Amino acid sequence: LAKTTQPISMDSYEGQEVNITCSHNNIATNDYITWYQQFPSQGPRFIIQGYKTKVTNEVASLFIPADRKSSTLSLPRVSLSDTAVYYCLVYNQGGKLIFGQGTELSVKP
Amino acid sequence: KAGVTQTPRYLIKTRGQQVTLSCSPISGHRSVSWYQQTPGQGLQFLFEYFSETQRNKGNFPGRFSGRQFSNSRSEMNVSTLELGDSALYLCASSPRELGTTDTQYFGPGTRLTVL
Numbered sequence: 252l253a254k255t256t257q258p259i260s261m262d263s264y265e266g267q268e269v270n271i272t273c274s275h276n277n278i279a280t281n282d283y284i285t286w287y288q289q290f291p292s293q294g295p296r297f298i299i300q301g302y303k304t305k306v307t308n309e310v311a312s313l314f315i316p317a318d319r320k321s322s323t324l325s326l327p328r329v330s331l332s333d334t335a336v337y338y339c340l341v342y343n344q345g346g347k348l349i350f351g352q353g354t355e356l357s358v359k360p
Numbered sequence: 361k362a363g364v365t366q367t368p369r370y371l372i373k374t375r376g377q378q379v380t381l382s383c384s385p386i387s388g389h390r391s392v393s394w395y396q397q398t399p400g401q402g403l404q405f406l407f408e409y410f411s412e413t414q415r416n417k418g419n420f421p422g423r424f425s426g427r428q429f430s431n432s433r434s435e436m437n438v439s440t441l442e443l444g445d446s447a448l449y450l451c452a453s454s455p456r457e458l459g460t461t462d463t464q465y466f467g468p469g470t471r472l473t474v475l
Contacts, residue, residue, distance in 0.1 A: 283461050294364070294450045294466025295403070338403070348393070348452075348464060350403035 255339045255351040262357050269326045271354050273339030276320050284315060284322045287338045289353070295338060299324070326356075334358045362387065364453050364467035372473045378439040381470045385432050385453030391415075392434040393464060394426060395450040403450070409434055410457040438472075446474045 287295035301313040312325040336353040394406040405418040409428035426436040452464035
């Protein structure tokens with residue numbers, strides 16, 4: 252089963268760019284990499300998804316190297332409201348979402 | 361479109377009781393999945409329903425069960441509650457049966473406390 256590893260926590264300041272790296276060494280050929288954001292007492296919210304190279308949307312960018320064994324979520328110019336837990340996921344076979352421990356991002360003023 | 365709704369939002373039960381949680385997916389979504397979230401174990405997949413059939417199941421005991429109705433609404437039942445069942449139960453919906461690229465839309469969750 253594909254497994255993801257992320258830093259447990261990160262600190263940042265408002266206005267900085269934050270990069271969260273996730274490793275997924277045994278990702279399967281057909282697997283996509285997906286990132287979710289979760290605020291306390293709320294359900295996770297989809298941020299971005301990609302297969303290779305770079306994907307960008309209005310919220311974040313996702314960088315995936317050629318070997319696809321890792322990925323980096325980039326949040327430009329974070330604000331206090333970006334304080335949340337960020338999960339990197341790779342679907343296992345059968346479509347189950349397997350959440351890792353997530354990265355708790357704390358943005359300070 | 362209205363998002364995923366879950367009822368009730370908060371629930372307090374005692375050990376040995378049973379509980380039923382309800383989830384209404386986004387209109388048009390046919391896949392509903394359930395997750396348990398606890399501080400110690402994080403987010404864990406319970407099961408997925410599509411077209412009233414259970415498609416996937418996580419590693420939970422048989423006390424945890426679910427069903428899906430023809431309108432895609434889903435219920436989850438936990439029998440003989442244990443203290444360790446205290447958790448945030450999340451429901452997520454998706455337009456089709458889960459595949460490698462399908463986004464899931466989560467509800468706000470039901471906070472279950474077992475005393």
